[in-house]
Amino acid sequence: MRRTIPLVLTFVVGMYPIFAFFVPHASISGVNQWLDRALMIVAAFALPLGVVNLVGMNLTKIKQKREGWPYAIVLLAGLVVMAYFGVIGVITRQHTGFHPTFQMLFDNMVSPLQATMFSLLAFYVASAAYRAFRARNVEATILLVAAIIVMLGRIPFGDMLTGGRMTPLSEWIMNRPNAAAQRGIIIGAALGAASMSIRVILGIERTYLGKSRD
Amino acid sequence: MNLKKLLYIDRRIIYLVVAIGALIPIIRPIGLPVEPTDPVIGLFDKLESLSPGDAVIISYDYGPSSEPELNPMSSAILRHCFHREIKVLIMAVFPLGGVNMAIREVERITSEFEDLEYGVDYVNLGYKDGGQAAMKALAVSIRDVFPADVDGNDISAMPIINEIRNYDDVEVVISLATGIIGEWWADLVNAQFSVPVAVGCTAVSAPKYYAFLRSGQMIAVLGGLKGASEYEELLRRNFVWARKVYSDPAEMKLAATTGMDVQAIVHVIIIVFIIFGNIMYFATGKEKGR
Numbered sequence: 001m002r003r004t005i006p007l008v009l010t011f012v013v014g015m016y017p018i019f020a021f022f023v024p025h026a027s028i029s030g031v032n033q034w035l036d037r038a039l040m041i042v043a044a045f046a047l048p049l050g051v052v053n054l055v056g057m058n059l060t061k062i063k064q065k066r067e068g069w070p071y072a073i074v075l076l077a078g079l080v081v082m083a084y085f086g087v088i089g090v091i092t093r094q095h096t097g098f099h100p101t102f103q104m105l106f107d108n109m110v111s112p113l114q115a116t117m118f119s120l121l122a123f124y125v126a127s128a129a130y131r132a133f134r135a136r137n138v139e140a141t142i143l144l145v146a147a148i149i150v151m152l153g154r155i156p157f158g159d160m161l162t163g164g165r166m167t168p169l170s171e172w173i174m175n176r177p178n179a180a181a182q183r184g185i186i187i188g189a190a191l192g193a194a195s196m197s198i199r200v201i202l203g204i205e206r207t208y209l210g211k212s213r214d
Numbered sequence: 215m216n217l218k219k220l221l222y223i224d225r226r227i228i229y230l231v232v233a234i235g236a237l238i239p240i241i242r243p244i245g246l247p248v249e250p251t252d253p254v255i256g257l258f259d260k261l262e263s264l265s266p267g268d269a270v271i272i273s274y275d276y277g278p279s280s281e282p283e284l285n286p287m288s289s290a291i292l293r294h295c296f297h298r299e300i301k302v303l304i305m306a307v308f309p310l311g312g313v314n315m316a317i318r319e320v321e322r323i324t325s326e327f328e329d330l331e332y333g334v335d336y337v338n339l340g341y342k343d344g345g346q347a348a349m350k351a352l353a354v355s356i357r358d359v360f361p362a363d364v365d366g367n368d369i370s371a372m373p374i375i376n377e378i379r380n381y382d383d384v385e386v387v388i389s390l391a392t393g394i395i396g397e398w399w400a401d402l403v404n405a406q407f408s409v410p411v412a413v414g415c416t417a418v419s420a421p422k423y424y425a426f427l428r429s430g431q432m433i434a435v436l437g438g439l440k441g442a443s444e445y446e447e448l449l450r451r452n453f454v455w456a457r458k459v460y461s462d463p464a465e466m467k468l469a470a471t472t473g474m475d476v477q478a479i480v481h482v483i484i485i486v487f488i489i490f491g492n493i494m495y496f497a498t499g500k501e502k503g504r
Contacts, residue, residue, distance in 0.1 A: 036351045037358070040344030047309075047343070093366050098314070106314050111278035114311075118279040122480055126232045127225045130487040134495050144492075148485055154417070154440050155478035156246040164249075171251055174424045182425040186397075 007203045014201035054079070081105065146173055221494040228487065235483045239475035246478055248471060250451075253427055254444040256434030257291070257388070257412040264385050266299035269378045271352075271387045274304065274319070275395035277311035280416050284390045285319060286442040286470035287414040290449055291388060292323040297455060301374055302336040303384070305360070307348055308395060313341040313364060315390075326459075333372035340364035346398050353381045353407050381407045386433070390414040396423060400431040414441060439477050442470030 013035060020032035058072040082105060089099030098106070135141040152158030153170020199205035250258075261270070272291065276284045295302050304320055306312030320338055324330050339360040342348040351359045357375055362368060369375045378384060387409050389399045396413035404411040410433045413423050417438025426432040436445060446469055449456035459465055466472050 033351065033354050036347050036354075039347035040342065040351065040359075043344040043347060090366075098317075103314070106278075106311065110311065111281065111314075114278040115281060118282075122236065123229045123232050126480070126484050126487055127228045129484050130223070130228055130491040133488045133491065135492055144488070148488065151481045151485055154438075155474070155481045156248065157478055157482060159249065167249060167251060171253075174421060175428060178421050179424040179428045182422045183429075186422070186425055 003206070003209055006209055007206070011201055011203065014197070051079070051083075082110075146177070149173060217494055217498050221491075221498050232480060232483055235479040236476050239472075239479055243466070243472050244475045244478075245471075246475055248440075248443045248447040248474060250444040250448050253424075253435040253437070254441050255448065256427075257386075257436065258294070258434075258445065258448045260386055260410065260412065260433055261291075261294050261298060261300065264298065264300050267301065268385045269301040269303060269374075269383055270295060271303045271305065271384050273387065273389045273391075273395075273399070274306040274312045274316035275308040275389050275391040275393075276315060276416075277308060277392065278315070280392040281315065282473065283416050283438045283442065283470075284392070284414060285315070286439070286468065286473065287436050287445060288315070288319045288390055289323055289468070290442060290445045290470075291414070292319065293326070293456070293459065294445075294449060296323070296327050296330060296335070297453065299335075300385075301378065303339060303356070303374070303378060304336065305339040306341045307345050307398075308392065309341070309343065316340075317364065333369075334374055337369065337372055337374050338364040339369070345395070346402055349398060349402050350406075353403075355380055381409045384409055386410045386412060388412045388414065392416055392419065397426070400426045404431045412436070439470045439473045443474045446471050 017032055017035060020028045055076065058076050061072045062069050062076075082102065085099045085102035085105070089102055092099075133144060133147070135144050149158075149166065150170045150173055152161070153166045153173075158166030158170070196205065200208065264270075272288070272295075274288070292302065304316050306316050316338055320336070324332075324336065330336065339356070340363060342359060344351075348359055356379060357370060360369060363372075381387075381403065387399055387403055389396045389411065391399075391413055392415065396415055396419070399411045399413065403409050411431065412434035413426075413432055414436035415423060415438070417440065420435060420437030420441070423432060423435040423437070427435050436442060446456075446460055450460055460469060460471065
């Protein structure tokens with residue numbers, strides 16, 4: 001029973017939206033709309049689940065004094081403080097937007113920290129480009145030339161150097177070879193997702209149920 | 215001179231060169247010219263084709279890490295909409311700060327417009343969990359998905375929500391997105407409900423969106439700072455108010471056009487490093503760099 005009921009539930013809630021998509025009658029779509037609303041509520045439960053996991057893992061790390069355990073304290077402190085002011089802000093509603101302390105922490109800590117992490121990319125890209133971007137073979141050379149054209153096409157210097165030819169050339173690379181390759185990747189990923197969904201709906205893929213004790 | 219030493223150049227020197235290259239245009243902006251491209255013109259033309267009173271959804275699907283690239287886009291698009299008297303529904307489906315981005319941007323831009331009325335001309339619906347489920351449910355009723363605005367006020371009394379009930383009343387969805395969320399708008403909202411979708415994204419995400427642009431599932435793609443600076447340029451070329459706004463030094467500090475100076479210099483530095491690295495690679499007999 002512990003496995004049968006989840007399998008039946010998965011089959012029903014997985015098949016119904018597909019059925020409703022092809023049969024858009026009011027009586028059918030009404031239930032489907034209810035399922036969509038239920039999905040938003042179920043998705044919200046992923047957050048506390050993640051919090052429980054995060055707290056459990058980091059508490060264990062602190063207890064066992066594993067490498068980098070002081071960072072786990074910082075992480076948990078950040079989680080508690082932000083969650084506290086976030087929840088208090090919603091309960092009291094004495095202001096517009098978020099609780100002032102929550103907004104202050106977000107603006108002065110979360111925001112600059114994340115922006116700094118992303119900004120570091122420029123330095124790593126420059127270093128990696130110098131060391132690894134080599135014309136080792138024909139394929140690497142094509143990639144190298146395309147990258148330089150696109151990079152030049154994304155800045156005004158490219159057009160200045162070539163009399164306005166670099167942007168159209170860069171756009172051609174993005175619109176033709178790049179779009180074709182991206183399309184292949186997107187279609188491949190979509191087919192993979194569809195086949196995995198079918199396996200889950202039909203009960204062929206059962207790893208989400210955890211290890212069997214039956 | 216030993217060429218191998220140049221091949222194994224200390225990475226800290228590279229970091230220093232990039233840092234200097236980034237700092238100079240910040241201290242002394244160059245004002246490099248920007249030429250708008252078709253993927254950006256698509257959104258400008260779409261908003262120009264709308265009549266006063268038409269509605270758009272702007273979804274803030276990014277967090278602080280993408281702020282330098284996407285905030286200038288948001289500012290330019292919001293200004294364009296409000297000057298054209300287009301009604302704007304603001305929302306967020308990105309959990310890590312999307313709604314914070316929306317609050318900050320909307321507060322800043324709406325303060326420039328004296329006649330704007332909250333709940334009539336625009337509304338900030340806040341964050342909704344559930345991503346694709348929320349996007350799908352908006353097709354039935356915006357009010358059901360967002361019964362309250364970002365401050366917890368009941369939205370049923372707001373005139374804008376009585377006029378704009380679902381996607382049927384929305385002319386275009388603009389997602390300022392990081393990660394996969396822009397794809398969801400195209401896959402779900404455009405494909406199933408035929409709502410035109412435009413995406414403003416970080417430069418690293420832009421290549422994948424060209425596939426959606428080519429297939430017609432998106433009407434426009436604004437890629438990174440360049441996309442934002444092109445939109446600012448389109449506004450400057452077409453409107454007197456934009457020339458005034460984007461000549462204000464305080465505003466120019468936040469504008470993508472200024473950021474493009476930095477990006478241009480850093481791109482040149484990276485290209486020079488790539489070419490120099492390859493020259494050293496061949497000069498040293500194809501030795502592998504560390």
